[in-house]
Amino acid sequence: xxxxxxxxxxxxxxxxxxxxxxxxxxxxxxxxxxxxxxxxxxxxxxxxxxxxxxxxxxxxxxxxxxxxxxxxxxxxxxxxxxxxxxxxxxxxxxxxxxxxxxxxxxxxxxxxxxxxxxxxxxxxxxxxxxxxxxxxxxxxxxxxxxxxxxxx
Ligand code: 4NP
Numbered sequence: 503x504x505x506x507x508x509x510x511x512x513x514x515x516x517x518x519x520x521x522x523x524x525x526x527x528x529x530x531x532x533x534x535x536x537x538x539x540x541x542x543x544x545x546x547x548x549x550x551x552x553x554x555x556x557x558x559x560x561x562x563x564x565x566x567x568x569x570x571x572x573x574x575x576x577x578x579x580x581x582x583x584x585x586x587x588x589x590x591x592x593x594x595x596x597x598x599x600x601x602x603x604x605x606x607x608x609x610x611x612x613x614x615x616x617x618x619x620x621x622x623x624x625x626x627x628x629x630x631x632x633x634x635x636x637x638x639x640x641x642x643x644x645x646x647x648x649x650x651x652x653x654x
Contacts, residue, residue, distance in 0.1 A: 504585055504586070504650055505537075505584040506524065506537065506539045506540070507541065507580055507584040507587050507588065508520040508540070509541065509542055509576055509587060509588065510543065510589070510590045510591075510594055511543060511547070511593070512548040512551075512627075513543030513548060513575075514543075514552070514554040515554045515625075515626055515632075516626070518571065519557045519561065519632075519635060519636065519639050520541065520590070520643060521539055523640055523643050524537075524643045524647070526567060538584075540584075544594060544598060544601060551573050552571065552572065552573075553568060553570070553571060556630065556632040559632070560633065560635075560636050575601075581602035584609065586609055586646075587602070587611070588611055588646065589612050590622065590623040590625075590639075591622035595612055613639070613642035613646065614638065614645075616648075616649050617642055618645075623635060624638050
């Protein structure tokens with residue numbers, strides 16, 4: 503079982519989008535039973551809130567199934583449970599490390615560090631551009647999946 507925790511600031515836009523995209527990719531490959539995929543926040547801002555409408559609308563338009571959910575905060579225990587803790591941007595990585603302590607087991611990565619073009623995921627919070635966020639996350643999830651499957 504490969505356990506993946508996606509993390510962003512609020513857990514309503516980017517990390518749930520990554521959760522649903524990776525779930526869809528592994529389902530299409532018929533390997534969904536080999537994965538546990540969740541998402542969480544570094545902040546308390548949106549705890550309990552459902553997925554942002556921009557993420558829902560974008561994923562509906564490309565046929566990626568979404569689940570209604572309540573935003574949760576990353577915990578220290580998650581560090582022990584999950585194999586990969588994947589932040590969306592550099593600021594997430596700093597905040598993840600504040601919550602979990604140091605990354606002694608090398609589990610914490612920025613999602614697009616798995617891509618050849620290493621960078622932050624576009625943040626839709628101020629721009630409202632969920633298309634760019636979707637493209638970035640899809641690229642990151644495909645690159646991540648390629649890496650973990652090549653290690654099997
Ligand atoms: P997310 O988006 O981190 O991708 O879920 C945001 C959600 C909330 C805030 C910022 C970004 N906020 O400032 O409350």
